[in-house]
Amino acid sequence: MALWPNKRRKETARVCDANASPFAVFENVGLTIGQRKILEGLTLSLDERRIGVIGLNGSGKSTFIRMLNGLRTPDTGDLKLFGAGFAEAEQELPHHVGFVFQNPDHQAIFPTVEEEIAFGLTQLGADKAESRIRALEFLERHGCAELATSPIAELSEGQKQLICILAVLVMEPRLLVLDEPMTSLDALASRRIRDKLLSLPQKIVMVSHDLSHFEGFDRILWLEDGRLRMDGNPHEVLAAYCRDIDGRSGIKMELAAL
Numbered sequence: 696m697a698l699w700p701n702k703r704r705k706e707t708a709r710v711c712d713a714n715a716s717p718f719a720v721f722e723n724v725g726l727t728i729g730q731r732k733i734l735e736g737l738t739l740s741l742d743e744r745r746i747g748v749i750g751l752n753g754s755g756k757s758t759f760i761r762m763l764n765g766l767r768t769p770d771t772g773d774l775k776l777f778g779a780g781f782a783e784a785e786q787e788l789p790h791h792v793g794f795v796f797q798n799p800d801h802q803a804i805f806p807t808v809e810e811e812i813a814f815g816l817t818q819l820g821a822d823k824a825e826s827r828i829r830a831l832e833f834l835e836r837h838g839c840a841e842l843a844t845s846p847i848a849e850l851s852e853g854q855k856q857l858i859c860i861l862a863v864l865v866m867e868p869r870l871l872v873l874d875e876p877m878t879s880l881d882a883l884a885s886r887r888i889r890d891k892l893l894s895l896p897q898k899i900v901m902v903s904h905d906l907s908h909f910e911g912f913d914r915i916l917w918l919e920d921g922r923l924r925m926d927g928n929p930h931e932v933l934a935a936y937c938r939d940i941d942g943r944s945g946i947k948m949e950l951a952a953l
């Protein structure tokens with residue numbers, strides 16, 4: 696979870712426009728690590744409410760979405776986030792972007808579930824006692840009251856993932872960026888989180904290998920070897936992606952939910 700000093704939250708939020716439309720503009724953006732081009736020639740604007748990102752393992756999805764909250768810096772091209780240049784926007788991004796990591800162990804920082812959720816509320820200005828009460832209410836609303844006092848380290852992988860999603864949701868960020876957020880969730884938790892995500896007013900950019908998670912999405916970006924292979928409406932892009940997988944594997948892929 697991104698950290699920032701609560702008291703300076705409002706004073707420092709000057710460069711970014713939370714209502715900027717589009718909220719991200721990539722112009723020929725690339726990133727090379729060592730000798731390897733991880734992302735290359737990305738030119739696109741992001742504005743839709745629900746944007747999915749797909750691609751094979753290692754295609755650059757996590758690297759790409761990490762640029763949206765400043766965890767990765769492009770080394771070529773031009774990236775504007777919330778109307779500001781990347782370098783200027785970087786400091787402010789944690790105010791606007793909630794990021795759910797692919798691996799919950801990279802995100803959770805507090806010993807217990809309740810503290811992890813309450814932290815987000817203190818960042819929004821609530822005092823400690825109020826944060827605790829609201830955290831408990833929030834956990835109860837999401838069917839997780841019994842986990843409140845559990846040490847995060849002792850949760851199952853799916854429970855950790857769920858708590859990490861809730862810890863970001865509680866802060867109501869302007870943009871939610873989720874990196875394979877539901878891989879370990881059981882069918883019930885997955886359904887609840889999907890319904891919750893779809894009902895949120897915030898914009899969402901989500902990576903998933905489970906294509907059924909993109910039901911109700913507006914746009915899909917398909918990355919291949921760090922480049923944008925296809926960008927468009929979910930029906931067309933997901934169908935093309937499935938055809939590509941079919942061709943590579945010789946096994947027909949089902950796209951039942953879409």
Ligand SMILES: Nc1ncnc2c1ncn2[C@@H]1O[C@H](COP(=O)(O)OP(=O)(O)OP(=O)(O)O)[C@@H](O)[C@H]1O
Nearest residue numbers: 728729733750751752753754755756757758759797
């Ligand atoms: N810190 C790093 N140093 C070197 N190479 C890296 C680093 N981070 C990512 N890469 C490489 O960049 C490529 C893209 O990685 P990335 O994690 O963005 O892929 P991904 O599409 O999210 O894959 P997955 O579906 O497996 O999560 C991979 O080949 C990976 O090895």
Ligand SMILES: [Mg+2]
Nearest residue numbers: 756757797874
């Ligand atoms: Mg990834």
